[in-house]
Amino acid sequence: MSPRELPIYELESAVVSAVRAHGRLIVQAPTGSGKSTQIPQMLLQHGLLGERGEVVVLQPRRLAARLLAKRVAEEMGSRLGDTVGYQIRLESRVSDRTRIRFVTEGILLRQMSFDASLRGVSAVVFDEFHERHLYGDISLARALQIQQSTRPDLKILVMSATLDAGALQTYLAPCETLVSQGRSFPVRIEYLPKTVNFDHDAVWDVAARECERIATTQAGDMLVFMPGAYEISRTVQAIQGSRALRDCVCFPLHGELPPDAQDRAVARYDTRKIIVSTNVAETSLTIEGVTAVIDSGLARMARFDPHRGINTLLIEKISAASADQRAGRAGRTAPGVCVRLWTEREHAQRAPQELPEVKRLDLAEVVLTLKASGIDDVANFPWLEKPDPKALERAEMLLADLGAIGAATPSSRQDRRDEGVAPPGETSITDVGRKMLRFPVHPRYARMLLAAQERGCVRPVALMAALTQGRSFLLRGVSRDVDDAREDALGEEHESDFFLLMRAWSYADRSNYSLEACRRLGIHAQAARQVGPLFQQFLEIAEKEGLDVGERRVESSDVRKCVLAGFSDHLAKRLDAGTLRCELVHQRRGLLARESAIHKAPLLVAAEISEVEGRGGEINVLLSLATAIEEPWLEEIFPDDYRQTRGVVYDEQAKRVVSRRERRFRDLVLEAKVSGDEAPLNEAAALLTKEVLAGRIKLEAWDEAVEQWITRVNRMAEWFPELEVNPITDADRATLIEQVCYGELSARDVRDKPVMPVLRDWLTQEQLAVLDDYLPERLTMANGRRSKLRYENDGPPILSARIQELYGINGKFTIGHGRVPVKIEVLAPNQRPIQVTDDLTNFWREQYPKIKTELSRRYPRHEWR
Ligand code: ADP
Ligand code: MG
Numbered sequence: 001m002s003p004r005e006l007p008i009y010e011l012e013s014a015v016v017s018a019v020r021a022h023g024r025l026i027v028q029a030p031t032g033s034g035k036s037t038q039i040p041q042m043l044l045q046h047g048l049l050g051e052r053g054e055v056v057v058l059q060p061r062r063l064a065a066r067l068l069a070k071r072v073a074e075e076m077g078s079r080l081g082d083t084v085g086y087q088i089r090l091e092s093r094v095s096d097r098t099r100i101r102f103v104t105e106g107i108l109l110r111q112m113s114f115d116a117s118l119r120g121v122s123a124v125v126f127d128e129f130h131e132r133h134l135y136g137d138i139s140l141a142r143a144l145q146i147q148q149s150t151r152p153d154l155k156i157l158v159m160s161a162t163l164d165a166g167a168l169q170t171y172l173a174p175c176e177t178l179v180s181q182g183r184s185f186p187v188r189i190e191y192l193p194k195t196v197n198f199d200h201d202a203v204w205d206v207a208a209r210e211c212e213r214i215a216t217t218q219a220g221d222m223l224v225f226m227p228g229a230y231e232i233s234r235t236v237q238a239i240q241g242s243r244a245l246r247d248c249v250c251f252p253l254h255g256e257l258p259p260d261a262q263d264r265a266v267a268r269y270d271t272r273k274i275i276v277s278t279n280v281a282e283t284s285l286t287i288e289g290v291t292a293v294i295d296s297g298l299a300r301m302a303r304f305d306p307h308r309g310i311n312t313l314l315i316e317k318i319s320a321a322s323a324d325q326r327a328g329r330a331g332r333t334a335p336g337v338c339v340r341l342w343t344e345r346e347h348a349q350r351a352p353q354e355l356p357e358v359k360r361l362d363l364a365e366v367v368l369t370l371k372a373s374g375i376d377d378v379a380n381f382p383w384l385e386k387p388d389p390k391a392l393e394r395a396e397m398l399l400a401d402l403g404a405i406g407a408a409t410p411s412s413r414q415d416r417r418d419e420g421v422a423p424p425g426e427t428s429i430t431d432v433g434r435k436m437l438r439f440p441v442h443p444r445y446a447r448m449l450l451a452a453q454e455r456g457c458v459r460p461v462a463l464m465a466a467l468t469q470g471r472s473f474l475l476r477g478v479s480r481d482v483d484d485a486r487e488d489a490l491g492e493e494h495e496s497d498f499f500l501l502m503r504a505w506s507y508a509d510r511s512n513y514s515l516e517a518c519r520r521l522g523i524h525a526q527a528a529r530q531v532g533p534l535f536q537q538f539l540e541i542a543e544k545e546g547l548d549v550g551e552r553r554v555e556s557s558d559v560r561k562c563v564l565a566g567f568s569d570h571l572a573k574r575l576d577a578g579t580l581r582c583e584l585v586h587q588r589r590g591l592l593a594r595e596s597a598i599h600k601a602p603l604l605v606a607a608e609i610s611e612v613e614g615r616g617g618e619i620n621v622l623l624s625l626a627t628a629i630e631e632p633w634l635e636e637i638f639p640d641d642y643r644q645t646r647g648v649v650y651d652e653q654a655k656r657v658v659s660r661r662e663r664r665f666r667d668l669v670l671e672a673k674v675s676g677d678e679a680p681l682n683e684a685a686a687l688l689t690k691e692v693l694a695g696r697i698k699l700e701a702w703d704e705a706v707e708q709w710i711t712r713v714n715r716m717a718e719w720f721p722e723l724e725v726n727p728i729t730d731a732d733r734a735t736l737i738e739q740v741c742y743g744e745l746s747a748r749d750v751r752d753k754p755v756m757p758v759l760r761d762w763l764t765q766e767q768l769a770v771l772d773d774y775l776p777e778r779l780t781m782a783n784g785r786r787s788k789l790r791y792e793n794d795g796p797p798i799l800s801a802r803i804q805e806l807y808g809i810n811g812k813f814t815i816g817h818g819r820v821p822v823k824i825e826v827l828a829p830n831q832r833p834i835q836v837t838d839d840l841t842n843f844w845r846e847q848y849p850k851i852k853t854e855l856s857r858r859y860p861r862h863e864w865r
Helices: 007-022 035-045 062-075 105-114 134-148 165-172 203-215 229-240 259-266 320-331 344-349 364-372 389-402 410-418 431-437 443-455 458-467 480-490 497-510 515-520 525-529 531-544 556-570 631-637 681-693 704-719 730-741 747-751 756-760 765-774 840-858
Strands: 024-028 054-059 084-088 091-093 100-104 121-126 155-160 176-179 187-191 221-225 249-253 273-277 290-295 298-305 310-317 336-340 571-574 581-584 588-592 603-613 619-628 642-651 656-665 668-675 778-780 786-790 798-802 813-815 820-827 833-837
Touching: 007 024, 007 035, 007 176, 024 165, 035 054, 035 062, 035 100, 035 121, 035 155, 054 062, 054 105, 062 084, 062 091, 062 100, 062 259, 100 105, 105 134, 105 364, 121 134, 134 155, 134 364, 155 165, 187 320, 203 221, 203 229, 203 290, 203 336, 221 320, 229 249, 229 273, 249 259, 259 273, 290 320, 320 336, 364 389, 364 431, 364 443, 389 431, 389 443, 389 556, 431 443, 443 458, 443 531, 443 556, 458 497, 458 531, 458 556, 480 497, 480 515, 497 515, 497 525, 497 556, 497 619, 515 525, 525 531, 556 571, 556 603, 556 619, 556 631, 571 588, 571 668, 581 619, 588 603, 642 668, 642 681, 656 681, 681 730, 681 747, 704 756, 704 765, 730 756, 820 840, 833 840
Parallel strands: 024 155, 024 176, 054 100, 054 121, 084 100, 121 155, 187 336, 221 273, 221 290, 249 273, 290 336, 588 619, 798 820
Antiparallel strands: 084 091, 298 310, 571 581, 571 603, 581 588, 603 619, 642 656, 656 668, 778 786, 786 798, 813 820, 820 833
8 A cells, every 4th residue: 555545645735724723633533544654754745844844743662663763765756865854862873964854752852951952853742742751741731832832833743542632632722633544444343251360370371372372373473462572472482382383473562672583574475474572562553463362461661669669560461441441453464363361351340441641650750851951840840731730849849859959049948858858849959960860760760870970880780670670579578488498599699679679580581480499599581691691781771871881890889879879858867776767858657667677877878668457557768779878978979968066955954054966867867965065055055945844853052042032023024113223024024044054064062052142143233232221021010120021923922010019109111212112911929910000199099909818818928018
């Protein structure tokens, strides 16, 4: 079929006029219609790219980008890299003559962050948009921003096989949507009659058997969907080993294959062909001649793993919508059949649709990319679908912890970090952050690789990064025998659980993942096998960025420093040696896993943090994959987050003020200890005063007489305002106590401190003299006797005296040169008040005669006049 006959050409004139009219367009047409290969050519041929501009076609998959470029170059009769080129993570075939450039998602976003006006780009095409990759979402938002600001001439096209266009249409408005139904033939769906457990009957064997069965009834090529490279190679082996299928050619198809192997898979053959592919063949690529699809129903999917705080690729069940797309591959050129390797009942339980990545991935990497483009307020970025605010906060917190972003002013950053608060939205990218951006991996690993380069240990760090990606291959809770065998083969370990894991992986790798050898040490051979390609991938990325990936002797401490660089947000301090309890940065607590080998280190970093429900329903935070850390490294690697502070505290045991030195990493107090330093006297006095005011230290000299003195001062201020005496308030009392305490450190010394000298200082010499004159402590009466005066906060001063002391005295008393009347409290011989009066003359005449008889009878030995 000539490309001109493809269904998409029905839309050609509509596409051209819509792009001209709005500069925006949504195209929806089934897989195989010709969207990816033809639309870029239409743009070029109709002059929509201007004289020399290029169209950038965004592809979610590297394999698709390369094969599409190759195909389009062939159709246009040009050499790959000439008019038509591609650019993917580790490879690029472009030149300055290139007009149609297929790229993977990260490439475009990075180009936007380096050149915000996208010079030389006339159109951007977002292909396979229904997959809703995070980078696709973000790049589209950025493209719209660019179109609305500096580049109104930029053309934006969004294409997909299936699309819930409603929300997208509103987002892109004003924008037209063009739909083509395409042409397809019916596909019969078959399910397995009963559930198969792939742990017992391997998925590749089941798939090969289904191929054999279908081959007897159906002509044409077959397409088998498997989740990843390993399952694909096992399936190819099974098919090639089958007698019933010996007349077929069978090819693997996935992104890790060399280009010529990829080309072989899509080429045409005279004999029947079986292609075993990842979901790249689901909608990105069309393989001609397929009439039967065998679908494992599985795919490797990226998802945020809260245990490790990274995105991981795990094998998961695809959604019903994906399964329908896969089935559709069988009906391109003739009626077809699709065998699903699961039951119809199970099918009903599958999710109808995949969640968009923005809802299921860690956002750290894109947030960093946005900040690199100067978009600091990421919450208000024009997201097509807003991410969970918590996910954004978590991403910013992690980036701050990695040192990739920070507030513009270092001091405000510092304060917030000490409080353990997530940095606010206005943080910007740092120099470290910019360097990290060069590595197309999760920021944790970018940070680790940077640290590794500094320390000459890129290789082991790349391996560690690979080890944290997949699922754990070292089985837990193994028998005694296995435990012993492990110790024999792997040795003891006290520095990092990673080192044990690395040795276990080398062991498995050397044994070529032999099931027998792996079982002996409790190693999940298949999981261990997946580490190798990831390791290679990290090495390639590192090498591409100019890091030294050579084999060399490395210090264990250097490798451990790199773990710290990547996981500083998982730093934990053991609370005591007797238990496994730990305290972590960001106010968390947890328990170190029993099976960790790192039981002696007081400081560690846990690469995995998981929450497990305890027996009583409580949530326990479990720390595993631990690495011992030494404190000086914290300051070395994160100088802004490590602080030594001094402080002064009142030690309740020693009952004295002591100096303390505290060392903190962010909000985690690493150690607080008493130092020999002299406490500053003013701080010591303040702390002792607090103790005195709380009643925990008693000032012996602060007695009733002192209280009377204070009352006298206060009454003097009240009665004789012209003397300008300041009254002593409660706050002033604290100041006075502080002055008493000044110069002392211990409760004992404070207790015996004299008080009056400090109090006297409250008044001037003149005021002091006036105080004793105006408000004397004692009053000399007409009979020569001196009696004590009592001052209270209310009412007049009171003179108390026994009746016998008052004989011969008459009239009223005053103090303060006659201005303050005094009340007289008349006491019985037992010192009990019997009468209060302000005029004695009156007392002798009125009251005294009435009580005299009674009193003289009761106290006969006293004189009764
Ligand atoms: P769409 O993007 O709508 O799914 P494509 O533009 O990818 O469609 O493909 C349109 C048609 O071009 C396919 O049906 C197929 O016939 C042909 N084609 C595309 N790529 C290749 C290739 N690498 N080799 C052979 N034919 C191809
Ligand atoms: Mg396509």
